[in-house]
Amino acid sequence: MTRETSLPRATDGSDIVSVVVGTAGHINHGKSTLVKMLTGIDPDRLKEERENRMTTDLGFARFDLPDGRTVGVIDVPGHEHFVKNMVAGATGIDVVMLVVAANDGIMLQTREHLDILTLLGVEHGLVVVTKIDLVDEDLVGVVILELADLLRGTFLENAPVCPISSTTQKGFPEFKAALAKVVGQVRPRDATGAFRMPIQRVFSSKGHGTVLTGIPLTGQVKIGDPVEVLPPGATGKVRGIQAYSRDLERARAGHSTALNVTDVDWKAVQRGMAVCAPGVFTAEQFLEARLTVLARRRKPLRDRTMLRIHVGTAEVLGEVVLLEGAKTLAPGISSLCQLRLTEPVVFAPGDKFIARLHSPLETIGGGTLLGASKHRLKAGKAFVIERLTEKEAALENPDDGLLVALDDAKKALRADAIAKLVKRPKAEIDDVLSRLSKAEKVVDVSLGKGGPAFVSTRLFEDARAKAQQVLREKHQKRPHKLFVPRADLRATAQLDDQVLDVVLKKLEGEGTIVVTHAGRGGRGGGSGGLEGVRLSEHQVQLQGADAEFAMDLVTLFMERGYAPPGKEEAFETVAGLALENPGRAQEIFHYLLERGDIVQVHEDIYFEKSRYEDARKRLVETLGKTGFLLSSAFKDDLGTSRKYAIPLLEHFDEVGLTVREGDGRVLRKN
Numbered sequence: 206m207t208r209e210t211s212l213p214r215a216t217d218g219s220d221i222v223s224v225v226v227g228t229a230g231h232i233n234h235g236k237s238t239l240v241k242m243l244t245g246i247d248p249d250r251l252k253e254e255r256e257n258r259m260t261t262d263l264g265f266a267r268f269d270l271p272d273g274r275t276v277g278v279i280d281v282p283g284h285e286h287f288v289k290n291m292v293a294g295a296t297g298i299d300v301v302m303l304v305v306a307a308n309d310g311i312m313l314q315t316r317e318h319l320d321i322l323t324l325l326g327v328e329h330g331l332v333v334v335t336k337i338d339l340v341d342e343d344l345v346g347v348v349i350l351e352l353a354d355l356l357r358g359t360f361l362e363n364a365p366v367c368p369i370s371s372t373t374q375k376g377f378p379e380f381k382a383a384l385a386k387v388v389g390q391v392r393p394r395d396a397t398g399a400f401r402m403p404i405q406r407v408f409s410s411k412g413h414g415t416v417l418t419g420i421p422l423t424g425q426v427k428i429g430d431p432v433e434v435l436p437p438g439a440t441g442k443v444r445g446i447q448a449y450s451r452d453l454e455r456a457r458a459g460h461s462t463a464l465n466v467t468d469v470d471w472k473a474v475q476r477g478m479a480v481c482a483p484g485v486f487t488a489e490q491f492l493e494a495r496l497t498v499l500a501r502r503r504k505p506l507r508d509r510t511m512l513r514i515h516v517g518t519a520e521v522l523g524e525v526v527l528l529e530g531a532k533t534l535a536p537g538i539s540s541l542c543q544l545r546l547t548e549p550v551v552f553a554p555g556d557k558f559i560a561r562l563h564s565p566l567e568t569i570g571g572g573t574l575l576g577a578s579k580h581r582l583k584a585g586k587a588f589v590i591e592r593l594t595e596k597e598a599a600l601e602n603p604d605d606g607l608l609v610a611l612d613d614a615k616k617a618l619r620a621d622a623i624a625k626l627v628k629r630p631k632a633e634i635d636d637v638l639s640r641l642s643k644a645e646k647v648v649d650v651s652l653g654k655g656g657p658a659f660v661s662t663r664l665f666e667d668a669r670a671k672a673q674q675v676l677r678e679k680h681q682k683r684p685h686k687l688f689v690p691r692a693d694l695r696a697t698a699q700l701d702d703q704v705l706d707v708v709l710k711k712l713e714g715e716g717t718i719v720v721t722h723a724g725r726g727g728r729g730g731g732s733g734g735l736e737g738v739r740l741s742e743h744q745v746q747l748q749g750a751d752a753e754f755a756m757d758l759v760t761l762f763m764e765r766g767y768a769p770p771g772k773e774e775a776f777e778t779v780a781g782l783a784l785e786n787p788g789r790a791q792e793i794f795h796y797l798l799e800r801g802d803i804v805q806v807h808e809d810i811y812f813e814k815s816r817y818e819d820a821r822k823r824l825v826e827t828l829g830k831t832g833f834l835l836s837s838a839f840k841d842d843l844g845t846s847r848k849y850a851i852p853l854l855e856h857f858d859e860v861g862l863t864v865r866e867g868d869g870r871v872l873r874k875n
Contacts, residue, residue: 220273220274220275221274221275221276221277221448221449221460222270222274222275222276222388222393222459223393223394223396223457223458223459223460224276224277224299224300224388224391224393224394224459225276225277225278225279225297225298225299225300225420225459225461226276226277226278226279226298226299226300226301226302226384226388227278227279227280227281227294227295227297227298227300227301227302228240228278228279228280228281228301228302228304229281229291229295229301229302229303229304229318229319229321229322230303230304230305230314230315230318231305231306231309231312231313231314231315231318232282232314233306233309234304234305234306234309234312234315234335234336235304235306235335235336235371236280236281236302236304237264237280238335238371239302239304239333239335239369239371240264240266240278240280241266242371242374242377243266243268243278243381243384244266244267244268244278246266246267247264263279263280263281263282263290263293263294263405263406264279264280265277265278265279265280265418265461266278266280267449267450267461270385270388270389271385275449276388277420277448277449277460277461279294279295279297279298279420279461280294281294281295281318288314288317288321288561288566288568289513289515289520289561291318291321292321292325292515292520292559293403293405293476293477293515293517293518293520294405295318295321295322295325295327296325296403296420296422296515296517296518296557297403297405297419297420297422297461298322298325298327299327299329299391299394299459300327300329300330300331300384300387300388300391301322301327301329301330301331301361302330302331302332302333302384303315303318303319303322303330303331303332303333303361303364304333304335305332305333305334305335305348305352306334306335306336307334307335307336307337307339307340307344307345307348307368308336308339308340308344310347310348310351311348311351311352311355315355316355316501317567317568319355319356319359319361320499320501320568321559321568321571322360323359323360324497324557324559324568324570324571324572325557325559325571326557327360328360329360329387329390329391330360330361330364330387331361331364331365331366331367331380331383331384331387332352332356332361332364332365332366332367333367333369333380334348334349334352334366334367334368334369335369335370335371336370336371337368337369337370337375337376338370338372338373338375345368349366349368352366364387365383365386365387367379367380367383393459394422394423394457394458394459395423395458396423396424396425396457396458396459397423397424397633398423398424398458398628398629398630398633399423399424399481399482399485399486399624399628399629399630400421400423400424400425400426400430400432400481400482401421401422401423401424401479401480401481401482401485401486401551401553401628402417402419402420402421402422402426402462402464402479402480402481403419403420403422403477403478403479403517403518403519403551404417404418404419404434404474404475404476404477404478404479404480404518405418405419405420405476405518406418406419406476407471407474407475407476408471409471410465413444413445413465414444414465414466414467414471415441415465415466415467415469415470415471415474416463416464416465416466416471417434417463417464417466417469417474417480418461418462418463418464419461419462419480419518420458420459420460420461420462421456421457421458421459421460421462422458422517422553422556423458423553424457424458424482424630425455425456425457425458426443426446426455426456426457426464426482427443427446427454427455427456428443428444428445428446428454428455429442429443430442430443430482431483432464432466432480432481432482432483433480433481433482433483433484433486434466434469434474434478434479434480434481435478435479435481435486435487435488435551436478436488436548436549436551437473439468439469439470439473439474440468440469440483441466441467441468441469442466442467442468443464443465443466444465444466444467445464445465446462446463446464446465447462447463447465448460448461448462448463449461464480466480476518476519477517477518477519477520477521477550478519478551479517479518479551481551482630484621484624484625484631485624485625485628485629485630486551486553486625486628487551487577487625488549488550488551489546489549489550489551489552489577490545490546490547490548490549490550491543491544491545491546491577491578491579491580491581491582492514492516492523492543492544492546492550492552492558492574492576492577492578493541493542493543493544493574493575493576493577493578493582493593493596494541494542494543494544494558494572494573494574494575495539495540495541495542495572495573495575495597496525496534496539496540496541496542496560496570496571496572497537497538497539497570497571497572498534498535498536498537498538498539498569498570499536499537499568499569499570500536500537501536502536502569502570503536504536505533505534505535505536506525506533506534506569506570507532507533508525508526508527508531508532508533508534508584509524509525509526510524510525510562511523511524511563512524512525512544512560512561512562512563512569513560513561513562513563513566514544514546514550514558514559514560515558515559515560515561515571516550516551516552516556516558516574517550517551517552517556519548519550519551521546521547521548521550522546522547522548522563523544523545523546523547524544524545525542525543525544525545525560526542526543526544526545526581526582526584527540527541527542527584528540528541528542528543528582528583528584528585528586528589528590528593529541529584529585529590530584530585539572541575541590541593541594541597543578543581543582544558545581552574552577553574553628554574554575554576554596554599554600554606554627554628555573555574555600556573556574557571557572557573557574558571558572558573558574559571560572573597573600575593575596575597575600576593576596576610576613592609592612592613595609595612596609596613603627603629603637604637604640604641606627607623607627607634607637607638607641608641608646608647608661608663610623610626610627611623611647611659611660611661611664612661612663612664614626615664615701616660616701616703616704617650617651617658617659617660617701617703617704618658618659618660619656619657619658619659620634620635620638620657620659623638623659638657638659642659645662646661646662647659647660647661647662648660648661648662648665648707650665650703650704650706650707651703652703652706652707652710658703660701660704664704665704665707665708668698668700668701668704668705668708669708669711669712671698671700672694672698672700672705672708672709672712673712673717673718673740674698675689675694675697675698676689676694676718676738676739676740676743677740679693679694679697680739680740680743684745685745685747685751685792685793685796686745686792686795686796686799687737687739687743687744687745687796687799687800688719688721688737688738688739688799689737689738689739690736690737690738691705691709691720691736691737691738692736694738709738716741717740717741718738718739718740718741719738719739719740719741720736720737720738721736721737721738721799737799745796745800747793747796750781750782750785751782751789751793753781753782754779754781754782754790754793755793755796755797755802757779757781758775758779758793758794758797758803759797759802759803759813761775761778761779762775762803762811762812762813762816763813763815763816766816766844766845767812767816767820767843767844767845767849767850768845768846768849769810769811769812769813769816769849771809771810771811772794772809772811775794775811776790776794798811801814802814804817806852806853806855806856807852807855807856810849810852810853812853820843820853821857821862823842823843824839824854824857824862824863824870825862825872827839827842828863828870828871828872829872832871832872833866833869833870833871834869834870834871835868835869836850836851836854836868836869836870837868838869839854839870854870857870858870861873861875
């Protein structure tokens with residue numbers, strides 16, 4: 206039995222070690238009895254467990270280290286029918302006590318539990334040989350030798366081996382000392398990052414309401430903090446916190462925790478969900494992963510096998526799709542894959558998962574989650590393998606992970622969206638983005654509008670190259686067209702709008718491209734209102750009948766002054782090419798608009814460039830002197846009718862030159 210310390214208990218939980226100890230091993234090997242000896246608490250909390258003397262679900266307890274600090278304990282079931290419950294508990298374990306009964310030796314679940322712990326990335330533990338009072342010393346020695354063979358090459362290869370008897374308590378003091386030493390060697394869980402706790406239990410407490418229990422994997426939470434339960438996304442606030450039967454102000458990663466949460470119906474929550482910091486995590490169904498098949502398995506894993514996938518405390522069915530081209534995955538071999546789940550789960554890149562056959566129930570492997578996909582991924586695609594390999598490599602460096610996530614998004618993202626993508630707090634993301642900006646690894650493409658929005662520098666440079674490539678191809682395909690419409694460029698290059706804006710601005714500033722800028726209301730000034738783009742070296746030279754037709758059109762519009770013809774009337778007047786090749790005539794007219802020789806001010810009202818500029822100059826000069834000009838006076842000054850004067854004035858309003866006041870105009874104040 207443990208001695209209750211007389212030291213005062215800290216309400217912030219600072220005297221709780223952020224390390225959780227858990228049991229593992231075959232049924233009836235004495236795991237629960239060991240926990241009771243260590244902690245004084247019977248971990249079998251269910252009536253049927255105590256009546257049948259068989260653990261079926263997770264049990265929880267605590268013990269005190271010699272220095273008075275508290276450590277949590279999880280007791281897991283050993284029966285093969287309850288492996289899913291074992292995995293739910295093992296997810297939060299930092300130190301394992303692998304229990305083997307001396308009178309039984311190594312059994313089926315001994316091996317399976319060891320496999321599961323290895324796949325989950327547990328690195329610390331010790332081996333406890335129980336029931337030594339039931340056999341002679343020689344048999345105990347045989348069991349220890351067998352364990353040495355089993356554990357060779359595993360994380361427990363050099364772990365302490367502690368023979369004990371729960372009846373006589375022989376070896377128990379040595380076991381406690383060894384356990385305390387192992388716990389002291391474990392690096393406590395880091396409490397930074399966004400709070401996330403896979404839910405192990407949920408119940409309603411009289412006078413308190415919904416209580417959610419589990420072991421936070423990342424971050425910390427305090428009373429009054431908002432939280433989100435995923436899925437389905439219910440939100441509430443933390444009303445109270447307990448860890449190891451003590452009321453606390455704060456809970457952190459590595460503490461076995463109970464949260465009293467308001468505004469969340471306990472009946473709508475179940476094991477497998479997660480309680481998280483709001484707006485950071487999402488529940489996903491298409492998971493990207495690296496899967497390793499257990500070496501001791503006899504058969505290879507076939508592509509598209511339906512498996513039971515364990516993530517956090519969740520167990521869901523899912524199809525495994527091998528992505529590297531193979532149709533089977535041999536024992537001991539790993540592969541990038543996509544897990545297509547039947548239900549969404551909450552996770553973060555780097556989380557471990559366990560894969561078990563749907564039938565028969567058998568652990569076949571597991572691995573590491575890399576990210577989530579919006580769509581089904583196709584096997585054998587080089588770009589898919591490259592992207593997932595980058596994600597895998599980025600797990601070692603969170604900053605690289607952010608850059609990979611930005612590349613994957615293929616569009617500009619603000620800090621809050623990036624935080625949700627990489628499952629990290631926004632405040633942390635702000636610092637990372639500042640650091641990456643100084644290192645020129647990300648580009649802000651917001652142009653000062655609505656706050657910073659970022660893309661990776663690599664994606665930006667790819668977009669820059671793609672835009673130039675598309676322009677070059679468009680010019681080659683239609684050499685008689687001077688400009689490529691911006692919308693056409695964006696659609697063909699498949700670039701994010703914000704990214705394209707900054708790319709064009711940069712290329713224009715370098716003199717690589719020429720851009721015609723749209724004015725207010727959609728029709729611009731000297732380039733006919735078309736928002737087009739062209740490479741600087743691209744020019745169009747009309748020759749022969751084309752050049753003659755173009756010159757005749759410009760001359761006609763110039764001669765008609767401020768009573769110009771509509772397009773079709775102009776074609777009928779000039780005739781020639783308009784009759785012989787109407788399609789080519791349309792292209793030449795469009796070219797004149799692009800070049801600015803003819804300016805469109807309304808649906809079918811066009812002016813020759815010099816006439817347009819003269820009208821603009823007169824308007825500015827008159828308003829500069831008088832401050833106000835009636836529409837009728839403008840009409841009379843041009844010697845035209847309202848049919849042309851009013852659309853022209855409305856056009857100047859649209860491009861931001863003037864503002865209408867009553868029946869007249871004033872200059873717009875910039």
